[in-house]
Amino acid sequence: MRQSGKVVRITIIGFGNVGGCVAEVLMRRREAFIREYGIDFRVVGVADAKGVFVSEDGIKWDILRSFRERHSISRNTDMSALELIEDVEHDIVVEATPTNLKSGEPGLSHIIAALRASRHVVTSNKGPVALKYDELMNIADAKGVQLRFEATVGGAMPLISLIQNLEGNEVTAIKGVLNGTCNYILTRMYEEKIPFEHALREAQALGIAESDPSQDISGEDTAVKLVILANAVFHMKASLDDVSVQGISEITPEALKLADDAGYTIKLVGEVSRERLEVAPRLVLKGDPLDVRGTLNVATVKTDIAGDITIVGKGAGPKEAASAVLSDMLKICTTEKLR
Template sequence: MDLAILGAGAVGRSVADLADDYGHRVVALADSTHAAVAEEGIEADAALGRKEAGDPLGSHEPEAVFDAPYDALVEATPTTLGDAEPGFSHVERALADDRHVVLANKGPVAERYDELRELEAASAGSVRFEATVGGAIPVLSTIEDCTPESVTAVRGVLNGTANFILTRMAAEGLDYDHVLAEAQDLGVAEADPTFDVDGTDAALKFVILANVLGGGGFSLADATVDGIQDVPGSALELASEDGRTIRLIGEATREGVRVGPRLVPENGALAVTGTRNIVQIETREAGSLHNSGRGAGGPETATAVLADVGRLD
């Protein structure tokens, strides 16, 4: 397939890098200020090299990607809340042109799912978004294969930064501020870690899952969300004396979404360590399925994007 990639952060860059291995061609790649466009396939290495060097990625306006002869738009611009712009408009434009859309941007599917499905219904293109939930971990495809109707709930850990912090606090007996600073030094936490530690990032993913299970109807405003900022080291010590630990656990059902710190068995499936993510998919016919892996990262998330591209008709 011919891909147009919007967003040249870690995910967009990795998709451009790996597309060829999956038998696809990148005909356009844009960051927020420039685009490289070429009908016969752009030279992704060269374009990304220019960006790396501080030069424009390409000679076009970003909007030029929509004029490229692409089959599928890869929307990998940063997630925004509320109106989910400009991501939502990008998706709208591609669908209006009867092209497929593969999202790595969580905003449109978390905040405006119902509108998105309406636009998709009116388009010859379809929308896929495995990369928005759990990076390389096959979450949405597993639900699709079991059929969403037969899945009763999805629980788990879908924020690696929060999980890293809780893991380190428990293992080293360190307090939150100390471990957060360490995580920032390691590049595991961003300079502004708010959305990771206050539960917003995990909540967006569980909102997407609730939309998939229930056929829509949810946005971030419907989620009950608590973060990990106020978990004291002493709570982790107490938990440990009882063979348990604390994780930032989310849950999506047809009834709603909850995310917050929860006690879980120290050696149980949900107590993944470090930045690892896990989902536990409860099914009616097939018991409980656990999928775990790296929930973030450029190549990891790009793998999910390209798996979606492979599933387009």
């Protein structure tokens, strides 16, 4: 049994739910990562809106733990997040700041700085990937580093990895339920015959929907994920304006009942192919692979050789995003021989 592993130094930029959860899992599974992968992750710096905490030998775990418990860091330097990314030697930047769909900032600048400094990047931030995919990938290629973003689409569901593992197949379309909040609301409306507003309030009370749920229920969140898939899988150079988007706020319990009578249910379905970029409520046959309930996400990947492959998993939530971030980090370590 190996007792020590190759040291892989990381920074976590954005120490909210996702960033904090990544730190927590790194602490909890440190021994296992050394044992199973030969990798000893050291967090050399963390940053949030309040400042930066840096320790080039690795921040002590009890300090990280206290940051995690307080949901906030205390700074020990005047360094900015960008300076941390550029000036402190490390291998992987975990970019987990909140998504901004207008400018992509501050995540966009963080990612560009990290790639230019030849650091690998793992992000859960949808904004930069949806807005500037080509530009970011070009920098990454030029610098010979990886940018991975599994956490931006489908949470814990390893959709991008699945597609990357379908070598030899041509992916012709991807369709799925990519927003757990909408799926929860529609499931409750279907099961309990309650109006939309009622189901939304319930989701908010349970912490499933945010206090401002507009990005979810308008379909915009699903649209952003389609843009990421369109660019990453179909190389389409798509932007949000290219997606036809319809949300779920107009759906009535009566519509769900009529659908039910005919053997269907209603889901907010996102569909991406070279011909089509669309988010809309659709009729899904009961028992269809896309008929998943509650906050679950699902995606069917249509391929020319393997046929349809469907993947189901927990969509929303910091733990799910952290799971995807960790899986991306380990993939970088194993493919780049960082171990």
